[in-house]
Amino acid sequence: MGASKTDSFTDQQNELAILAKALGHPARIAIIEFLLKVDTCICGDIVNELPLAQPTVSQHLKELKNAGLIKGNFEGATICYCINESGFEKIKGFFLDxxxxxxxKKNDCC
Amino acid sequence: MGASKTDSFTDQQNELAILAKALGHPARIAIIEFLLKVDTCICGDIVNELPLAQPTVSQHLKELKNAGLIKGNFEGATICYCINESGFEKIKGFFLDxxxxxxxKKNDCC
DNA sequence: TGTATATATTGCAATATTACGATTATTTGG
DNA sequence: CCAAATAATCGTAATATTGCAATATATACA
Known part of the structure; x- marks a missing residue:
């Protein structure tokens, strides 16, 4: 096959998996870290920060946006990108658990 | 291509991506959630919990183990699985940031 | 309107992932 | 030792991801 059997899992499990998957690439981690570092919305500049061609970066940005981890709005000629709070809130609960x-946990049997 | 340009990113970025990628599948989220729920090491049983064939589950367990998110030791005929603390500690720093x-963050310009 | 700049989309090749049947260890209990 | 049970590995088909060149789109500015 090759396609995940998403129907067999809960919506929450699928949603968490989508968020984690979006972070499952070093370029996308680098994008998030860059957005955290500059601590503001960034217009352009992201392509120059990464060792990848423009179409590739555009694709990664699209995936992060689809997953709900970043936001991007047109700000004139460029696009203003920033962290999307709500996406990270969803993962937070999982990690809190x-x-x-x-x-x-004290019974460390393994 | 199809292969990630891992050489172009930092070790930390690659490591984080590997951990996130391992969580980027609903079956693997389900495995982690199950291990959290039973709150103990589980010998066997995991295959029965998932709507997937045994070889597929075995493969998912291997990926979680390789990423350092679970541990699995032989406990007689079955294998004893549990959460691997150190793997999750690594992600925790990222989410803390x-x-x-x-x-x-107050300047919500997007 | 035309041109430069910034980003998205398309198309494609290389590679990775997902899933499972068949098979192969490995261990327990007789 | 032998049969049953448990889990890993192999082989393979279907599908997804990654990356980029070429192209398209959209906005700003002259």
Whole structure:
């Protein structure tokens, strides 16, 4: 096959997987880190920051946008990109559960 | 091409991407959630929890193990699986940065 | 209106992922 | 040792991802 059997899983599981998958590429991690570093909305500039061709960067930006991890609005000739809060809020709950679990976990049998 | 240009990114970016990618499939999210739910090491049982064939589940478990997100040791005839703390610790720093950023971010220009 | 700049889309080749049947270890219990 | 049970590996088909050149689109400015 090759296609994931998304129908067999819950909406929440699929949604989390989509968010994680979007972060599953070093270029997309680099984009997020850059947006965090400059701590403001960035108009243009992202292509110059990455060691990839413009169409490739555009594609990665599109995937991050589709997943809901960044926002991008036209600001004249360029596009203004920034972190999309709501996407990261969704992942946060998942990691909070894991952190809580790790804190109380004492039966380290493995 | 099809292969990521991993050489062009930092080790940290690649490592984060590998961890996120491992979580980028609903079956693997389901495995982690199951391990969190039972709150103990699980010997066997994981195949029965998932709507996938045994070889497929075995493959997903291998990927989670390679990424450092779960541990699996032989416990007699079955294998004892549990969350691997160190893998999740690595992601935690990344999300801490994002959370900090979101808290102080006020210039919501997008 | 024309031209330069910025970004998106298309098309395609190389590679990776997903899924599973068949098979192969490996271990337990008789 | 042998049969049953559990999990890994192999082989393979279907599909997805990655990356880029070429092209298209859209906006700003002259």
């Amino acid at each position: 894991i952190t809580k679990y790790l804190e109380k | 994002i959370t900090k950023y979101l808290e102080k």
